Amino acid sequence: MEHDMGRVPPIYILVAFIPTVMIVGLYFFNHSIASMNKEYYKRILERNFHDLNKGVRVNQFLENSDRVKDTANCKIVEVKVFLLL
Secondary structure, eight states, X not given: OGGGGGGSOHHHHHHHHHHHHHHHHHHHHXXXXXXXXXXXXXXXXXXXXXXXXXXXXXXXXXXXXXXXXXHHHHHHHHHHHHHHO
């Protein structure tokens, strides 16, 4: 399986950066707007903590799950579940 990664076309790698840049842009915009308003700053911090906490809980659930044994499958399912929450 490690040998297959070298055969990924470079265009696929470049296309993968499009959603990455969009997500980073949205987070940056959210934080920059929130830092301007003192009343929203505390809510943003709490929301980020809950997002991180959800990701950790999903990761712990998937690592302890009997259905998911393969590490690669665990990571794929983890990302999908985290995005759905």
